Amino acid sequence: MSVLEVQHVTGGYTRKPVIKDLSFTIGKGELVGLIGLNGAGKSTTIKHIIGTMLPKGGDIRLNGVTLKEDTDKYRTAFSYIPETPVLYDELTLREHLELTAMAYSIDKATLDARSEVLLKEFRMEKRLNWFPSHFSKGMRQKVMIMCAFLVNPSLYIIDEPFVGLDPLGIQSLLDQMDEKKKEGASILMSTHILSTAEKHCDRIILLHEGRVRAQGTMADLRQSFAMPNATLDDLYIAMTKERDHEELA
Amino acid sequence: MKNLRDVWSSRFMHYIGEVQKYMQFIFTGHIAIVLVFLIGAGGYQYSEWLKAVQTDFPAEIVIAVIIGILLAFSRPTTLLREPDQVYLLPLESKMSQYFNKALAWTFWSQVWIVAIVYIVSIPLLKAVTDLTTTEIWFIFLLVVVLKYISVQGEYSYRYSERGQMVWVDRFIRAVVFAAAVYMGLQAQLLLAIVATVISVIYIVVFRKKSIGEPVPYEHFVKIEHNRMMSFYRFANYFTDVPHLHGSIRRRSWMDWLYKFVPYGKGNAQKYLVFRTFVRTDDHFYLWLRLTAISAVIAAFVDIPVVTWVVAGALSFATTIQLKQALLSSGEFRMDMLYPLPDNARQIAVKQIVRLAMIVQAIIVGLCAMTQPMFYIAVVVVLVISELTAKISK
Numbered sequence: 001m002s003v004l005e006v007q008h009v010t011g012g013y014t015r016k017p018v019i020k021d022l023s024f025t026i027g028k029g030e031l032v033g034l035i036g037l038n039g040a041g042k043s044t045t046i047k048h049i050i051g052t053m054l055p056k057g058g059d060i061r062l063n064g065v066t067l068k069e070d071t072d073k074y075r076t077a078f079s080y081i082p083e084t085p086v087l088y089d090e091l092t093l094r095e096h097l098e099l100t101a102m103a104y105s106i107d108k109a110t111l112d113a114r115s116e117v118l119l120k121e122f123r124m125e126k127r128l129n130w131f132p133s134h135f136s137k138g139m140r141q142k143v144m145i146m147c148a149f150l151v152n153p154s155l156y157i158i159d160e161p162f163v164g165l166d167p168l169g170i171q172s173l174l175d176q177m178d179e180k181k182k183e184g185a186s187i188l189m190s191t192h193i194l195s196t197a198e199k200h201c202d203r204i205i206l207l208h209e210g211r212v213r214a215q216g217t218m219a220d221l222r223q224s225f226a227m228p229n230a231t232l233d234d235l236y237i238a239m240t241k242e243r244d245h246e247e248l249a
Numbered sequence: 250m251k252n253l254r255d256v257w258s259s260r261f262m263h264y265i266g267e268v269q270k271y272m273q274f275i276f277t278g279h280i281a282i283v284l285v286f287l288i289g290a291g292g293y294q295y296s297e298w299l300k301a302v303q304t305d306f307p308a309e310i311v312i313a314v315i316i317g318i319l320l321a322f323s324r325p326t327t328l329l330r331e332p333d334q335v336y337l338l339p340l341e342s343k344m345s346q347y348f349n350k351a352l353a354w355t356f357w358s359q360v361w362i363v364a365i366v367y368i369v370s371i372p373l374l375k376a377v378t379d380l381t382t383t384e385i386w387f388i389f390l391l392v393v394v395l396k397y398i399s400v401q402g403e404y405s406y407r408y409s410e411r412g413q414m415v416w417v418d419r420f421i422r423a424v425v426f427a428a429a430v431y432m433g434l435q436a437q438l439l440l441a442i443v444a445t446v447i448s449v450i451y452i453v454v455f456r457k458k459s460i461g462e463p464v465p466y467e468h469f470v471k472i473e474h475n476r477m478m479s480f481y482r483f484a485n486y487f488t489d490v491p492h493l494h495g496s497i498r499r500r501s502w503m504d505w506l507y508k509f510v511p512y513g514k515g516n517a518q519k520y521l522v523f524r525t526f527v528r529t530d531d532h533f534y535l536w537l538r539l540t541a542i543s544a545v546i547a548a549f550v551d552i553p554v555v556t557w558v559v560a561g562a563l564s565f566a567t568t569i570q571l572k573q574a575l576l577s578s579g580e581f582r583m584d585m586l587y588p589l590p591d592n593a594r595q596i597a598v599k600q601i602v603r604l605a606m607i608v609q610a611i612i613v614g615l616c617a618m619t620q621p622m623f624y625i626a627v628v629v630v631l632v633i634s635e636l637t638a639k640i641s642k
Binding site for chain 1: 497499512513514516517520521524525528529581582583584585586587588589591
């Protein structure tokens, strides 16, 4: 069964939809890359999935339920790492972890065990009592990542995760993602770092002007663009050019 | 934009518009009435005191020190903004056009403070010194000139030193200016002029030092930011200011309080709201300020009814403002995604506000101890607070 099912979703901020008739699924243990130009609708898609925007048409199911049907089950099923870190200025790193654990009904022992591993992995053990105002962009990003992995959900939704992280941080994140995948969790990741996406994603969804232009494994994509041996970069550029031609015609 | 003078003009118009927008709230608020009363009462006390003042009162030295300190505070108003460090960079050599306009405004927007203080002190000078009217007005002129020198001086100092150790600079200027004013008040006009010349030399040193230095955008932008923030914070007492992001302080001496919200799922929002209330300056000082006013009235006004009315009014004000501040949610926060009931935050806010108001009630009650039926003040605070929390949205 799919963890996430997006079926014919249309939505946006105003009456003019940003995403149009969007459909895709993510299976158990899959890492799916959401790729598209600025303004293609990646962030809007993610906002619909996390439930801060409601679709004007279509359905989004997480572990089989929509947000309306079972809010608690839906919300417990995922954790989210936004593109720009969203932290509480008034909470320390330790308190961010505690708050997250409390909200997701994680007991104290599990919290301690999980956070010890994460703090070590992301080299933040010494910053437990720091406030976000003293963190660099990368550290803020790490706080978000640690809170997300603390929850241990079925689906991770990660928006542009690599910007701001140092190379060690990127490696730690990829390692964590790998580990969670092995345990059966699914990941939806939006990014512009195409080489990383190509290397790590099981499937790619190419989003263009609010629609799914193509989706599948790298092999599927090469076939659909009739470009054997192409890299994701090549396919990406081909996709945008093809669209320009249509507009000119 | 044709030139930098136009840049200044448009900045200035925008700034004045922004200040006016909030000023109307400030002057129509209840604090304005309080201010009028305070000024009236202060003026009356002062005139009564003048009738009785001894001629050996050291008016010259007191006035010289006060005026000297006021003169030394001449923070430049540049209206520079963060993007300027990028966009105005190519115009670096022409920036003096802009700064001349900025310094003229700085002078005119600040000179009245020291002028008013001096004018207010004139009756005192007449009462205890032998200065003639001409001399008194000559010193007024001297004060205005010193203010001009001070504005130029603080700007040059900040420009050349990037604002490092500006307090030392202010102290030196305060001493020299106070000396100049004191000499003037002693009718030693020549010595006053000498002190003025010394201050000019001091300033020329820094002016020379700043030549060729790049514009300290970062420092000036920071000053502007702080100034606008303190204005917004002040305006925020009267109306809701959208630009305001409260500053945060740990207040670790209150850490023990958090034990009252133990670890557990049902407490997630309470855990968050409690810390938000204690550590956000805006929320915490709002409560502290109103509680302090209520407590002072309870302690020093001997008419129980007045205490009750004030306690009730302030209980209403504290509850409603605190509730709105803690509930306001313009931006995306992670707790909006938490698997918690939709009303979890509202319930948490209600409980934290109740806790804050119980503490207020206890403090007011303790301060009213000397009155008969002081417990009524406690009841009033609690009842009004509960009603306010229930009725308000």
